[in-house]
Amino acid sequence: MRRFKKILVANRGEIAVRVMRACRELGLPSVAVFSEADRTALHVRVADEAVAIGPAPSRESYLRVDRVLEAAAETGADAIHPGYGFLAENAAFARACEDAGIAFIGPTSESIEQMGEKTSARRLAVEAGVPVVPGTLEPVAGAAIAREAARIGFPLMLKAAAGGGGKGLRLVAGPGELAAAVERAQGEALSAFGDDRVYLERAIVKARHIEVQVLGDHHGAAVHLFERECSIQRRHQKVVEESPSPFLTPELRAHMGALAVALVKRIGYRNAGTLEFLVGEDREPYFLEMNTRIQVEHPVTEMVTGHDLVQLQIRIAQGEPLPFAQEDLEQRGHAIECRIYAEDPDRGFLPSPGRLLALRAPGGPGLREDSGVYEGFEVPVHYDSMLSKLIAHGATREAAIQRMRRALAEYKILGVRTTLPFVDRVMRHPDFVAGDFDTSFVARLAAEPDRADEELWRIGVAAAAIRLLEDRRAAQHAPQPAEAAGSAWTRAGWRSQLGNRL
Amino acid sequence: MRRFKKILVANRGEIAVRVMRACRELGLPSVAVFSEADRTALHVRVADEAVAIGPAPSRESYLRVDRVLEAAAETGADAIHPGYGFLAENAAFARACEDAGIAFIGPTSESIEQMGEKTSARRLAVEAGVPVVPGTLEPVAGAAIAREAARIGFPLMLKAAAGGGGKGLRLVAGPGELAAAVERAQGEALSAFGDDRVYLERAIVKARHIEVQVLGDHHGAAVHLFERECSIQRRHQKVVEESPSPFLTPELRAHMGALAVALVKRIGYRNAGTLEFLVGEDREPYFLEMNTRIQVEHPVTEMVTGHDLVQLQIRIAQGEPLPFAQEDLEQRGHAIECRIYAEDPDRGFLPSPGRLLALRAPGGPGLREDSGVYEGFEVPVHYDSMLSKLIAHGATREAAIQRMRRALAEYKILGVRTTLPFVDRVMRHPDFVAGDFDTSFVARLAAEPDRADEELWRIGVAAAAIRLLEDRRAAQHAPQPAEAAGSAWTRAGWRSQLGNRL
Amino acid sequence: MILDASFDGRSVRVEVRGEAGRYRVTLDGQTLEVDYQRTGRDFASLLVDGRSYEAGIVRQPEGYTVALTGATYDVELKDAARGAGPSARARPAGPVALKAPMPGKVVRVLATVGQQVQAGEGLLVMEAMKMENELKAPRAGRVREVLVGERQAVETGALLLVLE
C-alpha cells in the first residue's frame, strides 16, 4: 500500500474539478493541465498547481500523452487521474504511466484493452456467461458491413469499436441508410478516438439503458453499488439519469448486480467501473459494454449509497482494500441527475458556445451541483458542451423529481442557450413522472408541443422595457465613467453586455 | 386530513427561503412577507407572491401579528409557517391563527406556552421524569435574584424565561457580576421577546450542548431523529453543529431519544421540535429547554437521516400520519454545519453589515448550502447577522470535516467580514478533529494564535497591485463609459467598488 | 417611453411610465403595475399584482435577453415608429442565406451549386463542441452559392451557403 504525494488530473471541465475536490478532501495536492483555451477554466482555478500543455485542440493538448507525462514529472505528481473521456480509456496511456512509475488511477492497461475494444468486451462477457445483444463479435469493414447487417436484421446500431459517450453511434432503420451512416460514424469515431473501426448490434426496441456501478480492489474484492437508469438520451447521449431505476424489480437488480460482479472478478478489475446493459420489454438484460473509468452520472450512485466513488478510486489505486462489503451497501432514497449542456433544445440541440454573462445556481436541501463553469466564463467551442450536472436527492422518486423541478426553477443562465428548459420538460412529463419511458423518450418529446406559461412573455417584455428605460436615464445622468472603465478583460469579452447605449 | 392551498412564510432570510423550497417541492405556492428593508431580499425573490408588511424594525413588521394575518387573508393563504425566531414560538400568534381559521404550521398554542415559558417547561420535564439542570423553576426578579443565585451557587447561567437562540443569556462567574448581567440580560430579553423575565440555572462545567430532534403527529405517533452536537458556540450562539455527536455512546443516544419521545408524547406534541440537553463530563444529560419549531441546524439531521423535516412539518400540519416508525430511521454517515455570519471574528465577532460585493459559493459532492443572501445584496443592520449555512456530509466524521474544509477553501465573500476564516480554524483544530471539545471551545480558541500561511500575503499584495495597474491602464484607454454608466442601482450601492479612479 | 418589442417572431407595442422602481407598463392592451428592483448587475426582482418574478436580464446588441423561471426571451426593442404599431414583418422574398449558428468547423459540404433541395434536406455538416451537426435547408430551393470548403473554421454568423 502506498500513499500518493500529489495527483495530476489529466482532464478539464466538471470532472477535473470533481477529482480535485476529492484530492483535497483526501489531503492530496492536485495539479491541473490546461490548453491555451482553458487558462481561465474552473479546473485551473480549483487546482493547487497548473501546467500549460498545448494549443486548444484536444489532439494537441489533452490527448497528448507525452505532454501530460512531462507535466507530471515537472510537478512531481506520482499519480494521474484521467477523469472520463480524453485519455481515460486509452490503454497506451495507462501503460505509459505504468512504465514511468506513475500510478494510473484506473484499471491495468490490460483491463482497459480487454474492455475498451468493444468487440473484445462482448466476447469476454459471453465467456463469463453474461448475455450480450446479438451482433458482430468483431469489428467489420467494407462489404462485410452490408452482409452482417442483413444477417442481424434492421433496425440496428452502428457503433465505434473504440467508442463511448455516444460518439460514432448511429441507429440505422433500414438498408438504404447504411452507407451514409457508416461514413458518418467512421468519421466521428476517427475524430473522437483516432480509430475508425465499427461494429453492428441489433437495436433493441423500447429498450431501457440501465447500468451497474462496480468497484474492485487490488485484493480480489468486488462489489456493485446498484444500478443507474440512463434511458433519457438525445443524440444517443444521456441527459437525465437516476438511481434506483423505476423499471427494475429487486430480483432483476440483484441478478444484474451479480452478473456485473462476476465479470469484474473474472478480469481482476481494479477501479470503479460501469457495466452498461440494455433491458428490453421482456426485462432481459443484455450487456452492451463496460466503461473502465468514472462515469459522468456517478453522483446519483453517491447520493443513494452515501459513498464517494472518486475518493474510493484513489484509495483503491493506493492499494487500500474496499472499506465495505456487499451487504454493507444499500440504496437510500432516490437521486436524479440532469445534465446542463450549452445547446439549444429549440434548434435540435445545436451547440451554443459563448460567454456565461449571468448565472444564478440553485441551492438548499438534497441538491448537488457539479459544475465546470462560472459566471463570466467563455465556454470554448473546442470541447464537449456540458456545463454542469445538477443532482437532486429525495426520500422517494416523487420527492426527487419535485426537488429537481424546484432547483431548475431557481437556475438561471444567460449568454448561451442551455438544456435547462428541456430537462424541466422531462421532469414534468407524465410519462417520466410515471416511470414509463425508454430510450425513444426524447424523440417522442420533441414531437409534442410544450405547454409553457401563456402569459409569462408579458413579464419578460416588461422587464426588458423597464431595464431599457432605467439604462437610458442612468446614461443621461451618468456623472462619470463607472466600472473601472473597460479593463482589458471587460473590453475583450463583455462589450455587448456593457456600456453601449442603445 | 386537509390539503393546504397556499402557505404564507412569516419570516425572512435563509429559513424563509428554506421553507419556500419545501412548499414548492410539495406543489404549494408560497407567500413572502417583507419589511421595507427587505424588498430585494432573497426570500422575496424566491416566493410566488410577496406582501409588504411594514418598516424595517421587526417590531413594526415581522413581529406584527395583525399585519401577518392581514397578508394571509389578502393572498388567500390558508396556512402559515413561522420559521424560527420572530413569531415562531409566540403562543398568542399561534392562537390568533387558530382563531382566524388559518393553520399554524407548528404545535398547538398550548404546547408553545407549556414549552416556551422556560420555567414551565422545566417543571413539566421534571414531572415527566426528564432530569433538568438545578436552578429556579420560576422566573425571578429583584432581590430574589441574588438570594436564589447564592442558593444555586456560582458559576451560573442567567436566562430569559421567554428565551431562545442565545438572546438574553449570560454566564455569571461570581456575585460581583450579577447585577450588571441581570440588567444586560433583561434588556436583551425585552428587546428580543418583549418579555424581560429571567431565571437562573447552575452552569454545568465542561458541558456539551446536545439536542434531540423529535417529530410528533396528530395521531399520537412520535419519533426522534437522533441528536445534534452543538457545543461550538460564541456569545452562547451556535456556530458549528454536527450529527452524530462524537461524544454519545449508542446507549446514551438511545436513552436521550427515549427521554425526548416521552416528553413529546406526554404533552401531545404535534410538529418538529428539539429538546436541548447539557451533558457534563459524567455523561449525565440535563434537559434545558424544548424549541417548538424548526431549528437552525436541522439540515445536519436531514443529511444523516435522509428525511426533509420542513416538508414533514407541513405534512403533519395537514394531518398526515408520520410516514415512518422509529425502527425505520437510522443515521448514515456524518454531517457538519458551519454558520456563516456577517461578523468580524478578529474583532470579537462585531457585526459587519454591508453589501456583498462579490460572492463565490462552493459546490460539489456531499455539500449543501442554505443561504439567505446573494451577490449584490445589502445585508441589513436590522436583523440577525447570519448569511448562510454550509453543511457537509461524508461517510465518516473525518470525511465530513475534510469536505467542509474543502468547501470553505472554495468560498469567497467580499464586502463584509464573515465567520468563514473562524469556522475554518475550528475545522482544522486538533481538539475539534479529535472530538474533544465542550462549550468553552470557542473561548479557548480565541486565546490561541492562528497559524495562517506566512507567505500568502505576498500573493494578496501582488494581486492588488496588478489589479491597480490594469485598472489604471484601462481607465487611460477607456474609449467610452462602460457598464451602463451608473444606473440608479449602481449609483446608490456600488460606488466605492466601481469607477472611481484611484 | 413607447417601444416596439419583438420576441419569438411576435411584435407588440409597449408603453412604460414611472420611476424609482414603480412602473406602469402597457402592452398588447393590458396594463401591468410593476414594482421593479435591480438585485444585481444582471438581475431584477419584479412584483406584479402581488406575484414575485425573478428575472435575469442581459444587454444584447438590439435589446435584452430575459430569463424567467421556465422561459427565456430574446426581446428586441426599438423606439416606436410614429403612428401605427409594429406590423408583422413579412419574410423577405428572394435568396436565403444560410449562416453558421455557432463557431466551429465545416466537416462536410453535402450540397453542390445548382442542386435543387427540399426543405429540411441536409446542406452541410459543422463540427462544434465535439459534435457533428447537420445544417438543413430552411426552405426548398436551388443552391446558388457555397461559400465554405471542408475543414474550414468559421465564426458565428459566417455566410455558408445561399439558396434561391
Next chain:
Amino acid sequence: MILDASFDGRSVRVEVRGEAGRYRVTLDGQTLEVDYQRTGRDFASLLVDGRSYEAGIVRQPEGYTVALTGATYDVELKDAARGAGPSARARPAGPVALKAPMPGKVVRVLATVGQQVQAGEGLLVMEAMKMENELKAPRAGRVREVLVGERQAVETGALLLVLE
C-alpha cells in the same frame, strides 16, 4: 509602477512591471513572476511559480480587498513616496477617537466625561444585527468627550467618544 502597500499594520514597497497577463512583482526583496487573468468582474486567477491562486479582488476607497483561500487582506496602495521606502507609521500620540465600527444604535453609555478608564474597559454598548456589542477602551486614558446619547442611531465611522 512603484507603490507603497499597507495591510494588517505592515507596509511594503511593491514594484509591478509587465502587461497582457504577465507581470513581474517585486515586494519585500522577493520577485514573483505572475500569470494574472481576470475571471470575472471581481475575481482573478493567478499562477505564480506553477501554483494556482483564486483571488476575489474588490475596489475599496484606498486600495483593494483581496480574498484568498484562508485569508482576506485589506491592501492600501499609494504611489511610492520618492526616495526611501515606506516607514512604519508611528501611532499618533494625543487623543484617541472611538468610532462606530458598524451602523447601529447606542444602547447604553457606560463612561462619563472626565472618567479615568483602563485599556479594555467598556465605554458604551451598541446594538446592531440584534446583538449588543460592548465597545472597549483601546488604551487607558481620560474620557474627554461623549458625543452620542442612548437610543441614538449612528452610522459606521460616527465619532462616539474621545479619550485623552
